[in-house]
Amino acid sequence: MVVLKNLSTEELYAPGHRLCAGCGPSISIRMALKAARGPIAVVNATGCVEVSTTIFPYTAWRIPWVHALFENQAAVASGLEAAYQSLEEKGKRKGKVDIIAVGGDGGTFDIGIQAISGMLERGHDIVYLCYDNEAYMNTGIQRSGATPRGAATTTSPAGKVIPGKRGKKKDFIGICAAHGISYAATASIGFFSDYIDKMKKAIEVDGPAVVHVIAPCPLGWRSNPTETVKLAKMAVLTGLFPIYEVNDGIYKMSMKLGRLLPIEEYFKLQGRFQHLMKPEWKNEVEEIKKDTEKHYKKILRLAGEKIT
Amino acid sequence: MSRKKVESSIEGIIPYSGEGSTITIEGGAVCTQLGCAYNGDEAVAYAAKQSNVDVVAAYPITPQTIIVERFSEYVANGEVSTKYLPVESEHSAMSACVGASIGGARVFTSSASQGLALMHEVLYLASGLRCPIVMAVVNRALSAPINIHGDHSDMMGSRDCGWIQLYTENAQEAYDLTIQSFKIAEDKNVQLPITVNLDGFFISHSTESMKSIADEDINKFLPPRTPIYKLDHDSPISIGGMALPEYYYEFKRQQEEAINSAKPVVKNVGNEFGEMTGRKYGFFEAYEMNDADVAIISLGSTSGSVRSVAKKLRANGEKVGAIKLWMYRPFPTEELFSIIKDLKVLVVMDRAISFGAPYGALCSDISSILQNRDSEVKVLNMIYGLGGRDIPTTTIQQVFEESLHTAKTGEVKQRIKFLDMRE
Amino acid sequence: MNQKEPLSKRMKLSWREMPFAGIMFEPGSSVEYKTGDWRIERKPQIDGEKCIRCFICWIFCPDVSIKRVPKPYKKHIESVEVDYYHCKGCGICAAECPVNAIEMIEESTDVP
Structure with missing residues (x-):
């Protein structure tokens, strides 16, 4: 349990970055760094956070930070970890640095997944953090493997015959857990205590750990910037983004929900789902509800919870 | 095969056994007083071993495989203190090399053909971030049609990637230039990645006699890397940020200056190497x-x-x-x-x-x-x-x-x- | 070199003098960059009376613009302040405040 009063007031992430007003990913980064136990370094994939925090000559980072490419953060982090180890063994450097590889959902679910898989398989002591805003927002809202069904993006528009994105959101944590790593978790910036706790656990783990955090994007979700945190909570409460941990393969729910919040409540606050509010797509909403329940029940089952 | 060492500096074929010969094993190769029997790949792997590399990240591809196999053996037998990352692709190989290099390590890798092509975007990253990585490229044709044999299409396809590019004639040169490459790349005025090219199969898989250098001589010739910047807890810098049109151009100009600065360095290192071994190199x-x-x-x-x-x-x-x-x-x-x-x-x-x-x-x-x-x-x-x-x-x-x-x-x-x- | 000049101006250098490889050697230099003028219409105002110092506004601020300051006030040992130089006016702080101690006021209003 995180007590805000006890969290460090030291800001490793400075203001003056150029992420949008009400940016969820920005909150996710700041919270993640509050979990630091000591020296920390970030390897950042190309994406909103990278682009907006390091526009030369201004950097928002007060810790060692490197950006390489869109899809190679996990590999760059692997190399960095190897360098630290090798130089330490040879007496050329000293001191533990916790390495966090950070990617958005595009850099994680899609183009970067191979390098992440390699990093997990090789067993590097790195935390992989995916801030998920559910599309390629940096390039102007194109769909990704993390975009939920029904969401309109510029490459999965709500058309006359196709109502937004087809296909489900990838089970990224399931993929990570299947590598047999010690710790993987989903989180929401809406539930900061749970999220920061999970980041702390991930950093503590000796070996690879993964945290997947939902971080709404007012621009891409076409939502009110004021409601970023509210939406991050609702994503969890609707069952669309269940939060849980996988400790050495054992699933554990982080929040037990009695009844799921109707997804319409969540949809109606976001422009990307507005088309689904029309009567002709009623059936689509029903299908999304079925999918959501099915996935939610699957996680409950994995966590050994009663299914009601 | 035309490229067989018709006029090699070493005469004759190595006697693997026989009167008056002392047979030793060096880096996995059979050696006599006349030299050691290496193929080009083995020679490169041995050079990397002797260069005290901190990190190697590589992915196997014909005809480069022998390099990574030999190096894996050195690691498995505890003959090197190198961290070896058997990554899942060439893209990740070069990416891990960049990560290790900005962490301050001496880094080596090798690739060929499709592997080099897959690395393409990372090659620009390595030169742009001024990482003195040494890579042996075992030159091979590019698909399609698939062909595993030697030509220069791979390296020529990446010739504008900002790397120093050296070509070798035989195993001896591949060995010699690999060692020199670390010294060239890590020079404070250069700080750029470098490729040592050897023709696939013609050099990589042909065993020839070669003179190796004693470890202590290499240690004298090639001191440990002193990075001019590195990413660490005592150096909270931001590397690889975005440079918009008002700045980007100047950074590219710096890079052009750096690669041209490599010229006197290549020459001096070639001379120094010549003094040590009797084999002088240059342009x-x-x-x-x-x-x-x-x-x-x-x-x-x-x-x-x-x-x-x-x-x-x-x-x-x-x-x-x-x-x-x-x-x-x-x-x-x-x-x-x-x-x-x-x-x-x-x-x-x-x-x-x-x-x-x-x-x-x-x-x-x-x-x-x-x-x-x-x-x-x-x-x-x-x-x-x-x-x-x-x-x-x-x-x-x-x-x-x-x-x-x-x-x-x-x-x-x-x-x-x-x-x-x-x- | 005039240190008071903004970094972006100080960096308009010849290529020979530009930082090596585009590396940014000044951690957190973005503080120099004013994002406060991104605000349109509204800005947050914290009511020190109502505020219970739960710091929820502080943790949720995407722009690191709610500062915890060691200013005692009545029974509290700390207070929260808005950094208007950087605050982009998203209003998350006001929306999440559990005691409605933050109000989004007209941009033109003076804040004491």
Whole structure:
């Protein structure tokens, strides 16, 4: 349990970055760094956070930070970890640095997944953090493997015959857990205590750990910037983004929900789902509800919870 | 095979056993007083081992595989203190190398062909972030059709990636230049990645006798890396941020300056290496160029065949010469011009096609320096040996003879020719 | 070199003098960059009376613009302040405040 009063007031992430007003990913980064136990370094994939925090000559980072490419953060982090180890063994450097590889959902679910898989398989002591805003927002809202069904993006528009994105959101944590790593978790910036706790656990783990955090994007979700945190909570409460941990393969729910919040409540606050509010797509909403329940029940089952 | 070491500096074949020979094992190779039996890949792996590399991240690909296999053995047997990352692709191999390099490590990798192509975008990252990574490229053709044999299409496809590019003629040179590469790349005025190119199979898989260097001599020649910047807890810098149009151009200009700064370094390191071993290196090797009317310039293993043919023709009184280019990037413009300017005909051998371009890549470079200096040297471009097709000495002799004819008559039949092509 | 000049101006250098490889050697230099003028219409105002110092506004601020300051006030040992130089006016602080101690006021209003 995180007590805000006890969290460090030291800001490793400075203001003056150029992420949008009400940016969820920005909150996710700041919270993640509050979990630091000591020296920390970030390897950042190309994406909103990278682009907006390091526009030369201004950097928002007060810790060692490197950006390489869109899809190679996990590999760059692997190399960095190897360098630290090798130089330490040879007496050329000293001191533990916790390495966090950070990617958005595009850099994680899609183009970067191979390098992440390699990093997990090789067993590097790195935390992989995916801030998920559910599309390629940096390039102007194109769909990704993390975009939920029904969401309109510029490459999965709500058309006359196709109502937004087809296909489900990838089970990224399931993929990570299947590598047999010690710790993987989903989180929401809406539930900061749970999220920061999970980041702390991930950093503590000796070996690879993964945290997947939902971080709404007012621009891409076409939502009110004021409601970023509210939406991050609702994503969890609707069952669309269940939060849980996988400790050495054992699933554990982080929040037990009695009844799921109707997804319409969540949809109606976001422009990307507005088309689904029309009567002709009623059936689509029903299908999304079925999918959501099915996935939610699957996680409950994995966590050994009663299914009601 | 034309490139067999006809005029190798080491005489004869190594006696693997026999009277008066002491047989030892070095880096997995059989050695006698005359030298060690290495193929090109083994020689490179041994050079990397002796260079005290901190991190190796690599992915296997024919014909480079032996390098990573040998290195894995060194690691498995505890013969090196290197962290070896057996990554899941070449893209990740080069990415991990970049990560390790910015962490302050001495880094080595190797690749070939499709692997190098898969690394392509990361190559620019390595040079842009000024990471002194050493990579052996075992040159191989590119798909399609798939072909595992040697040509220069892979490296030529990435020639503008901002890396220093060296080419080697045989296992000895691959070994020697790998060691020198660390010293060149890590020089404080250079700080750029470097490739050591060796022809797939022709060099990588041919066992030849080679002189290795004692570990202590290498340690003296090559001190540990002193990075000019690194990412660590005591250095909270931001590397790889975004530079918009008002800044980007200046950083690229810095890079151009850095690669040109490598020239004196390559020369000095080559001289120093020569003092240590008796094998001196530089930008290129000029053979009988003082009074030559006709010369052939080439990269890699073909240079040996060219030199042997030139030697034969010289014996017949023909004024021919040969240039073996060790350093392709940065291009030794002035130095090369000074030895080719008085030729009548210069033949440029390109083992890759630059599709749709006037000439092959090497020939384009040479033509441009001659053109800009109002030279009257006639340049002929020979494309050859793609996909590992052999280039026999008979073909090279024919090229020389035709060029001598051109030198005499001034008549140029074809400026670009595809050697040994079935028409 | 005039240290008071903004970094972006100080960096308009010849390529020879530009930082090596585009590396940013000044951690957190973005503080110099004013994002406060991105605000349109509204800005947050914290009511020190109502505020219970739970710091929820502080943790949720995407722009690191709610500062915890060691200013005692009545029974509290700390207070929260808005950094208007950087605050982009998203209003998350006001929306998440559990005691409605933050109000989004007209941009033109003076804040004491």
